[in-house]
Amino acid sequence: MSQKNKHQLPTIKARILALKYLPLFLKEIWHTQPWMTATNVVLRLIRSVIPFLTLYLGKLIIDEVVLLINSHSTDTRHLLALIGMELALAMSSDILNRMTGLLDGLLGDLHANRSSIQIMQHAATLDLTQFEEPIFYDKLERARQQTVGRTALLAQTLAQVQDIITIGFLAGGLAVFSPWLILILVLSIIPGFFGEFYFNSQSYALSYQWTPQRRELDYIRYIGASNVYAKEMKLFSLSGFLTERFREVSAAYYLQNRKLAIRRAVWGALLAAVGTAGYYGAYAFIGIETIKGVITIGSLTFLAGSFRQLKASLEGILNRFTTISQGTLYLRDFFEFFDLRPEVISPPKPLPFPSVIQKGFVFENVSFKYPGAERWVFQNLNFTLKAGEKLAIVGENGAGKTTLVKLLTRLYDPTEGRILLEGRDLREYELGELQRHIGVIFQDYIRLMMTAQSNIAVGDIDELNNLDRIATAADRSLASALIKRFPDGLQQVLGRHFSGGVELSGGEWQKIALARAYMRDSDLLILDEPTAALDARAEYEVFQRFAELTKGKMALLISHRFSTVRMADRIIVIENGQLIESGSHQSLMDNKGRYAELFQLQARGYL
Numbered sequence: 001m002s003q004k005n006k007h008q009l010p011t012i013k014a015r016i017l018a019l020k021y022l023p024l025f026l027k028e029i030w031h032t033q034p035w036m037t038a039t040n041v042v043l044r045l046i047r048s049v050i051p052f053l054t055l056y057l058g059k060l061i062i063d064e065v066v067l068l069i070n071s072h073s074t075d076t077r078h079l080l081a082l083i084g085m086e087l088a089l090a091m092s093s094d095i096l097n098r099m100t101g102l103l104d105g106l107l108g109d110l111h112a113n114r115s116s117i118q119i120m121q122h123a124a125t126l127d128l129t130q131f132e133e134p135i136f137y138d139k140l141e142r143a144r145q146q147t148v149g150r151t152a153l154l155a156q157t158l159a160q161v162q163d164i165i166t167i168g169f170l171a172g173g174l175a176v177f178s179p180w181l182i183l184i185l186v187l188s189i190i191p192g193f194f195g196e197f198y199f200n201s202q203s204y205a206l207s208y209q210w211t212p213q214r215r216e217l218d219y220i221r222y223i224g225a226s227n228v229y230a231k232e233m234k235l236f237s238l239s240g241f242l243t244e245r246f247r248e249v250s251a252a253y254y255l256q257n258r259k260l261a262i263r264r265a266v267w268g269a270l271l272a273a274v275g276t277a278g279y280y281g282a283y284a285f286i287g288i289e290t291i292k293g294v295i296t297i298g299s300l301t302f303l304a305g306s307f308r309q310l311k312a313s314l315e316g317i318l319n320r321f322t323t324i325s326q327g328t329l330y331l332r333d334f335f336e337f338f339d340l341r342p343e344v345i346s347p348p349k350p351l352p353f354p355s356v357i358q359k360g361f362v363f364e365n366v367s368f369k370y371p372g373a374e375r376w377v378f379q380n381l382n383f384t385l386k387a388g389e390k391l392a393i394v395g396e397n398g399a400g401k402t403t404l405v406k407l408l409t410r411l412y413d414p415t416e417g418r419i420l421l422e423g424r425d426l427r428e429y430e431l432g433e434l435q436r437h438i439g440v441i442f443q444d445y446i447r448l449m450m451t452a453q454s455n456i457a458v459g460d461i462d463e464l465n466n467l468d469r470i471a472t473a474a475d476r477s478l479a480s481a482l483i484k485r486f487p488d489g490l491q492q493v494l495g496r497h498f499s500g501g502v503e504l505s506g507g508e509w510q511k512i513a514l515a516r517a518y519m520r521d522s523d524l525l526i527l528d529e530p531t532a533a534l535d536a537r538a539e540y541e542v543f544q545r546f547a548e549l550t551k552g553k554m555a556l557l558i559s560h561r562f563s564t565v566r567m568a569d570r571i572i573v574i575e576n577g578q579l580i581e582s583g584s585h586q587s588l589m590d591n592k593g594r595y596a597e598l599f600q601l602q603a604r605g606y607l
C-alpha cells in the first residue's frame with residue numbers, strides 16, 4: 001500500500017510521551033460527572049483491599065480447622081465467625097464489582113455523548129480548508145471512532161489503580177514470608193509483558209497506517225447502501241465495481257491483520273507458559289517449606305493464593321499498561337484534533353457590522369488559489385458590489401463563481417489582495433456577525449433528512465420554533481403549496497432516510513432551500529444557482545417575488561440561466577480568473593461581447 005507512511009508510525013518514545021494525555025483524559029472524565037467519578041474511585045479503593053483480606057481469612061480458617069482437629073475441640077464458634085466474615089467479604093466484593101461496572105458504563109456513556117458533542121462543536125469552528133485535507137479527516141476519524149475505545153480506557157485506568165493497591169497488600173504479605181517469591185514472580189511475568197507491549201504496538205501501528213483505507217471502506221459501504229445513490233448504482237450497475245474495490249481493500253487489511261493475530265497468538269502462548277512454570281516453581285517451594293514445618297498449612301494456602309492472585313494482578317497491570325498506552329495514542333489523536341485552530345478568525349478588536357451599508361463590497365486586486373492547488377482561480381480581480389444593487393455573475397463551469405461567494409463570506413480569505421466592506425477589510429469585522437448578515441443558498445445546499453420546519457429554519461436556526469416566520473418564508477419561496485400537500489405539513493419529515501419521510505423532486509427541494517433565504521433578514525443575499533431545478537413558471541414567480549422582497553438590499557445571483565441573469569441590475573462576466581465584462585443586460589448585449597455570445601447560444605438552444 002503506497003499510503004503506508006512508515007515515518008508516521010508512533011515510536012515507543014511517542015507512546016511513553018502519549019501517557020501525558022492520561023491526566024487530561026481523567027480531567028475530562030471528572031468534568032463529565034464529578035460525583036460519579038469520585039464514587040467510582042472510592043468504591044474501587046475499598047474493593048482493592050478485599051483480595052488480601054479474603055486470602056488472609058482463608059489462612060485463618062484453615063489454621064483454625066487444623067487447630068480444632070489437632071485439639072479434638074468442637075467449639076466451632078470462632079471458625080464460623082471467620083467463615084461468616086469471608087462470606088460477607090465475598091458478597092461485598094460482588095456488590096462492589098457490579099457497582100463499579102455500572103458506574104464505568106454510565107460514565108462511559110456520558111463521556112461518549114459529551115465527546116461526540118465536543119467533536120462536532122470543534123469541527124464547526126474549523127476552516128473549510130481543513131475539511132478538505134485528507135490528513136485532517138484521518139485525525140477526525142480516529143478521534144471520532146475511538147469514542148468507544150475511550151470508554152474502555154476509563155474502565156482500564158480505574159481498574160489499574162485498583163489492582164496496584166491490591167498488589168501492594170499482597171506483595172507485602174509475600175515479602176514478609178520470602179522476598180524470593182517476589183523475584184520469581186517478577187521474572188515469570190516480564191516476558192509476557194514485553195510480548196503484549198510489542199504486539200499492541202504492532203496492532204496500533206497497523207490500524208494507524210490503515211486509517212485512509214478504513215475510511216475508504218466506510219465510504220464504499222456508505223455509497224453501496226445509500227438511498228441517495230441507489231438509482232445510479234442500479235442503472236450504471238456499479239455494485240460489482242464497488243464490491244470489487246471493497247473486497248480488494250478489505251482483503252488486504254484482513255491479511256495484514258491475520259498475520260499479526262497469528263504471531264500474537266503463538267508468542268502469547270509461549271510467553272504465558274513461562275509464567276505458568278514460574279507459578280508452579282513457587283508453589284513447589286512453598287510446599288516444601290510447609291512440609292519442613294517452617295510455615296503452617298494455612299500460610300501455605302495464603303501464600304499460594306497470594307502468589308496466584310499477584311501473578312494475575314501483575315499480568316493484568318502490565319497488559320493493561322500496554323492497552324492503556326495504546327489508548328493514550330488514540331487520546332493523542334483526540335486531543336490533537338482539539339488543538340487544531342482555524343486560521344480564518346475574527347481579529348482581537350473587531351469592527352461592528354455597519355448598520356447601513358453605503359459603499360458596498362469592493363474586491364481589490366483579489367487573487368486566490370485553493371490551499372495546495374497550483375492553479376489560480378482569480379488573479380487581480382477588481383469589482384464593486386454596490387449598496388442596494390442586484391448583481392449577477394456569469395461564467396462558464398469552473399470560472400470561480402462559487403469561489404467568489406466563499407471569499408465574500410470568508411469561508412476562505414484571498415491569497416492576495418483584499419475585499420472591503422464600507423472601505424474596511426472584511427478581516428477586520430467579527431466573523432460570525434459578518435456571516436450572519438449574509439444569507440447564502442449554495443448550489444449544493446444541505447438537505448436535512450428532518451422535518452420541513454427544520455429544513456426551512458436552517459436559514460435562521462434560532463427561529464426554529466417561530467412557525468409564523470417559517471410559514472411566511474415558505475410562502476415567499478413558493479414552498480407553501482408543497483407543504484400543504486404533506487400529510488404532516490411543516491412536521492413532515494423530508495427524504496427517505498427515516499420512516500415516514502417523503503422524497504422531494506429537485507425543484508421541490510430547491511423551493512424549500514429558497515425559503516431559508518427569507519428566514520434571515522440579511523443585508524446581502526446570495527443565491528448560487530437558485531432556480532436551476534425550477535420549471536419556467538416557478539422560476540418566473542420566484543424572481544418576481546425575489547425582486548420585491550429584496551428591494552433596497554444587495555443581492556448576488558449566480559446562474560447559468562440568462563432568463564434569471566437578465567433580471568439583475570448589473571451583470572459581471574468572469575473568465576480565466578478575470579472580470580472581462582460588466583454592465584446591464586442591455587448594455588452587454590449592445591457590446592456584443594462574451595455575454596452577448598453566451599446569451600445567443602442559450603437562446604438558440606431554446607429554439
Ligand SMILES: Nc1ncnc2c1ncn2[C@@H]1O[C@H](COP(=O)(O)OP(=O)(O)OP(=O)(O)O)[C@@H](O)[C@H]1O
Pocket residue numbers: 132370373377395396397398399400401402403404443
Ligand atoms: N475546494 C477546492 N479545492 C481546490 N480547488 C477547488 C475547490 N473548489 C473548487 N475548486 C476549483 O476552483 C475552480 C472554480 O470553482 P468554482 O466552484 O468556484 O466554479 P464555478 O464557477 O462556481 O463553477 P460551476 O459553474 O460549475 O458551478 C474550479 O476549477 C474548481 O476545480
